[in-house]
Amino acid sequence: MKQLSVLFLVGFMAILLFSCKKEADIDLDKLVQVDSVQITKGAIVTVARDTTIVTYGNVEAKFSQTSTCYPSKEVFTFSASGVGLPAGGYYSWSFGDGNIANGATTTHSYQAAGSFVVTLMVMANANNMLAKVSFGVKALGQQTKPEAIFTTKFDFPQNINYVTFNSASSINQGDIIQFKYNWGDGTEYISSVGLVRHEFPKKVNDTSYAVKLTVLSNFGCTDDTTVQVTIPGMYSIKGKFKTESIDACTNERILFTAEAENVPTGAVYEWDFSDGTGPRTGNPILYKYKHPNDYDVIMTIKLNGREIYKTNKLVNSKGENPRPKAVFEETLVWDYPTSQRWSFNSKSTIPTSTIDSYHWNFGNGNTNNEFYSFIETSYNKETIGKSYTVQLIVTGNGCADTARKTITIPPK
Structure with missing residues (x-):
């Protein structure tokens, strides 16, 4: 990661300036040595592992940078060498973002991503600059860690093992360039887009898989998240x-x-x-x-x-109150010397339905099971008075109720 800064160098410029005024007791020509070839070709840039070296004459500037991936924070380290500074001399750095620092070694962090021109000035004193070297650096800035998020959707009813995965991953700076799914079933898939689908194995019982998404940014930073996905079983109920x-x-x-x-x-x-x-x-x-x-x-x-x-x-x-209530009234219709005729009128009710049948038993051997709610029958008089029990059974909702009354027939 640190070597990437070389790839993004925006150009190199080296200008060697000599002061018009020289202090009598300092030989400035010996402090900064530049030959005609170097002046013509400009600065020389080399890369040694994770460190970039910019040289101009005998002035040497080095820099390296740490990773921006969390929990790291991108930090540039700059160092200068090659010049034996006179008493009171120093190195001065301008980082291209408005910030400056002094010292042979210094560090600096850029808050935003971008290309910046860093300038190293070799100072004999505050008013006398011996040399100046400028070079470009590419800063990635802070907050370059992506955040891995994804959703699942069972949008194929005809195949409940086929699941859609949609990444909602984000990054503050940079781009997400890779989405790697580990399905938890022994397979994985790498894609450059966040929307993918996967068919899980068919099993008899419900099976849960730990699906892991790992995202990679163009800065080399990664993040991952895992979601449990339950695939329905194929039940033969x-x-x-x-x-x-x-x-x-x-x-x-x-x-x-x-x-x-x-x-x-x-x-x-x-x-x-x-x-x-x-x-x-x-x-x-x-x-x-x-x-x-x-x-x-x-x-x-x-x-x-x-x-x-x-x-x-x-x-x-049958619902509530399904049972009928059997009730009837009796009335003497006429009275002859040898017989009496009586009428019977059902007043039966049922709360939630209708009555299905009437079953009459007059107690004198006569019955009637036809659907009559009003009926008449005759009783013969005998030498002594006699009582008869009249019974009505009504049905409805598959339920029945019985009502009884006694009538007395006088002697003839």
């Missing part, structure tokens, strides 16, 4: 569910029990009873309907929030 009605005609509740095979451990049973109350979970599960009806009940099996099986069937419910 089959079966339905059974229902059992409890206290159907008094306080109906229906017990739903799944009868499914090959259901994985940890699966959740979710029920939609199709009456607008929303899903419920459990197995078995007891449920009470408010209204009588045929309901299309849906049982869904989920694992880790994902649907892995679904089945349904119609279920009949």
Whole structure:
């Protein structure tokens, strides 16, 4: 990384200046030695490992830089040599960003990326410059570490093992030039773009993979992040569910029990009873309907929030108050010397439905099972008075209720 600075040198300029005024006790010609060839060709630049050396005559400037990748901070180190300075002499540096420093060795950091012209001045004193060497450096600045981020999306319903990965990685300075995905299934993929897709192996059970993304910037900095990706298993579930009605005609509740095979451990049973109350979970599960009806009940099996099986069937419910109430009135229609005729009028009701049948037993051996809510029958008089129990059974919603009354026939 440190050698890269040589590749970005924006040019080199070396100018040797001699003061018009010479101090009587200093031989300035001996301090800075430049021959005609060097003056013609300018500065000489060499690279030794991670250090760049700029020479002009016997003036030598060296610089190197540290990595900008976190947790490092890019720092340039500059050093000057080659001249035996007189008493009071010094080296002065101008870094091209408005900052200066003095000393044979100094350090400097650039806050922003860019190309800068660094100038080294050899000073006999504050008013007498012996030589000046200028050269370019390429600074990467600070905050060059990328941040690795990516999202996943299962956007191929026909192939749940095929997953889309989209990098949302960013960098403050520079560009991300490489995206390396390690899928966690023994394979990896390197791309120059952040949007890639991968097909994971098909397995019977849900399988989680630690997917790792490593991003590389053009400055050589890297960052990585790992996300757990769960690939759904291919489950061969089959079966339905059974229902059992409890206290159907008094306080109906229906017990739903799944009868499914090959259901994985940890699966959740979710029920939609199709009456607008929303899903419920459990197995078995007891449920009470408010209204009588045929309901299309849906049982869904989920694992880790994902649907892995679904089945349904119609279920009949009697609802609340399904049982009819049997009531009737009796009326003497006429009275003959040898017989009496009575009428019976049903006042039976059912709260949530309609009555399906009327079953009359008049107690005198006569019955009627036709759909009559109003009916008449005759009783013969005997030598002594006699009582008869009249019974009405009404049905509705599959439930029944019975009402009884006693009538007395006088003797003839």
